[in-house]
Amino acid sequence: MVKTKKRILTLSIIVPIYNEEESIPAFYDKIKSLSFLTPINILLYFIDDGSTDNSVSIIKKITCKDDKVHYVVFSRHFGKEAAIYAGLQHSCGEYVAVIDVDLQDPPELLPKMIKMITEEQWDVIGTRRINRGKKYKIRSFFSNLFYKMINLVSDSQLVPGERDYRVMERKVVDSILLLSESQRFSRGIFSWVGFRTKYLTFENVDRVKGKTSWTFLGLMKYAVDGVVSFSTIPLTFVILIGLLSFSLSVLGAIFVVVRAILDKNSSIAGWASMITILLFISSIQLLSLGVIGKYISAIFLETKQRPIYIKRESK
Secondary structure (H helix, E strand, C coil): CCCCCCCCCEEEEEEEECCCCCCHHHHHHHHHCCHHHCCCEEEEEEEECCCCCCHHHHHHHHHHHCCCEEEEEECCCCCHHHHHHHHHHHCCCCEEEECCCCCCCCHHHHHHHHHHHHHHCCCEEEEEECCCCHHHHHHHHHHHHHHHHHHHHCCCCCCCCEEEEEEEEHHHHHHHHCCCCCCCCHHHHHHHCCCCEEEEEECCCCCCCCCCCCCHHHHHHHHHHHHHHHCCHHHHHHHHHHHHHHHHHHHHHHHHHHHHHHCCCHHHHCHHHHHHHHHHHHHHHHHHHHHHHHHHHHHHHHHHCCCCCCEEEEC
16 A cells, blocks of 8 residues: 655745844744744745844845845835735745744744634634833833723724734735725734634744834824824724714804803903914814824825835845
């Protein structure tokens, strides 16, 4: 009886990079130490998002000694969302993982994630961080607030604390690649495409080396882009605010006219109320224009149909 050779499955690991020269060697060594992943053919895809340090040089040195390591280098900084998209495009094999290079996403979870997909029939195994530690209380507060807000206004529900770190079957990756919008919010896209998803939780892990390139303002912009990408509720809210302010303005106008008729000396005395109403209406108008402008800018960028990223070189 002829024995059939067992097919070796392939896992492509996508690693977005931006000025991570200190973290790359430690990350590579960690992945290579996962010996219990040996039944699986592991391919590493480092996606350099326009780094200005020695990240690219370090990656090239690794590729010279390991033919299972590949890289894509952008022509400039396009952002992590573009890096994830590029990684998904270049990946191959039955399974694809997305993970950060700073080891805050524990690579030790990969074997369990692969096992859950292959044995428990899940399409996606995601991860969520259940705390950020005492040093990041303010950031944790705003993060939880963001998840509550976006779940309130969007049809795509996000899991509080979820990370980009996940393992997906090929059919999930192919579905994500169908969404080629330039204004990308990956966590929303992961949720929007659906499929059977299971989340693993883990405690906060400090960066192995270096410091994060994310600033508080950068995270705030990321949150706003996420809301705009997956919800039109803010526009509805602006309409409601406009109707409310219009109604209050009409009531205010009636009050001013009636008071002027009943009391001839009330015009000068009412300057405070007039200024208050003007300031209120003006602030509502500016807020409304800001929200509408954000959506118009998103439309403007999409109609340009510019590429999500430009590749300088790859291997």
